[in-house]
Amino acid sequence: MDFVAEDVIMSVTLHPERVKAEIRIKCGTLVRFAVENGLNEEQVRDYLRGRSGTARIAVAKLLGVNPDHLVLSRSVPVRGIDTANEDAAHGLNAEAQ
Numbered sequence: 344m345d346f347v348a349e350d351v352i353m354s355v356t357l358h359p360e361r362v363k364a365e366i367r368i369k370c371g372t373l374v375r376f377a378v379e380n381g382l383n384e385e386q387v388r389d390y391l392r393g394r395s396g397t398a399r400i401a402v403a404k405l406l407g408v409n410p411d412h413l414v415l416s417r418s419v420p421v422r423g424i425d426t427a428n429e430d431a432a433h434g435l436n437a438e439a440q
Contacts, residue, residue, distance in 0.1 A: 359391040
């Protein structure tokens with residue numbers, strides 16, 4: 344059997360706090376996100392706590408990832424989805440480096 348790139352399934356592992364931050368950045372509040380997606384706030388909070396998968400599809404859609412590949416883990420650093428420039432100093436803190 345030959346190996347092809349399509350055979351590799353990449354998961355996206357994010358800290359729940361990073362996911363919560365992305366929801367707030369894009370929707371303002373968890374409540375607004377929940378309402379816009381036909382969920383209640385507790386379903387979103389339970390998903391972020393790892394207690395329910397009800398909000399998984401809506402969260403994955405917001406993040407632009409396949410729901411089957413989204414993994415929440417408290418053991419990963421709280422980093423962004425696009426970490427290409429995360430090690431660079433913030434513009435206001437450039438002199439701090």
